[in-house]
Amino acid sequence: MTGFFYMHFGDDVPQNIEKEYNRLLLHEQYLEKKEQKYRIQTATFEDVITVCPDPATLPINEIELERERLHNERLKYLPVALNLLKADYPDLYRLIVEYYYAETKTTMADLGKRHGLTTETVRYRIKSAKEKLKIYIIMHENKE
CATH class of the missing domain: 1.10.10 (Arc Repressor Mutant, subunit A)
Known part of the structure; x- marks a missing residue:
């Protein structure tokens, strides 16, 4: 992953929106690094449904x-x-x-x-x- 690059939008976009957008980009990059470091995994619905089938088909405890x-x-x-x-x-x-x-x-x-x-x-x-x-x-x- 590369370093953070500040995005400039020009004079058409207000300065506060540009700063907020870049702050969110930086935070997202931080979260991606954290996820890789601690091996936080996210699963999709399809992944979960293959592991945990319909509760009606499970044997009763x-x-x-x-x-x-x-x-x-x-x-x-x-x-x-x-x-x-x-x-x-x-x-x-x-x-x-x-x-x-x-x-x-x-x-x-x-x-x-x-x-x-x-x-x-x-x-x-x-x-x-x-x-x-x-x-x-x-x-x-x-x-x-």
């Missing part, structure tokens, strides 16, 4: 498939876990139902005002309720 199956099994047990939560911790159950199962969107601040709690307390109690639900579901899995 078995681990991801197992995770999805386990998640669906846990969702099936969620109503039972909610009933256990209702029996053991009715206040946590009420918060979970009002937050996640309300017909209109409810914020934690709204729940706090409704129950006389701070937003942080509501957040903590909902987190605690979710942990208890998780424990109920895992206990159910271990029984089977």
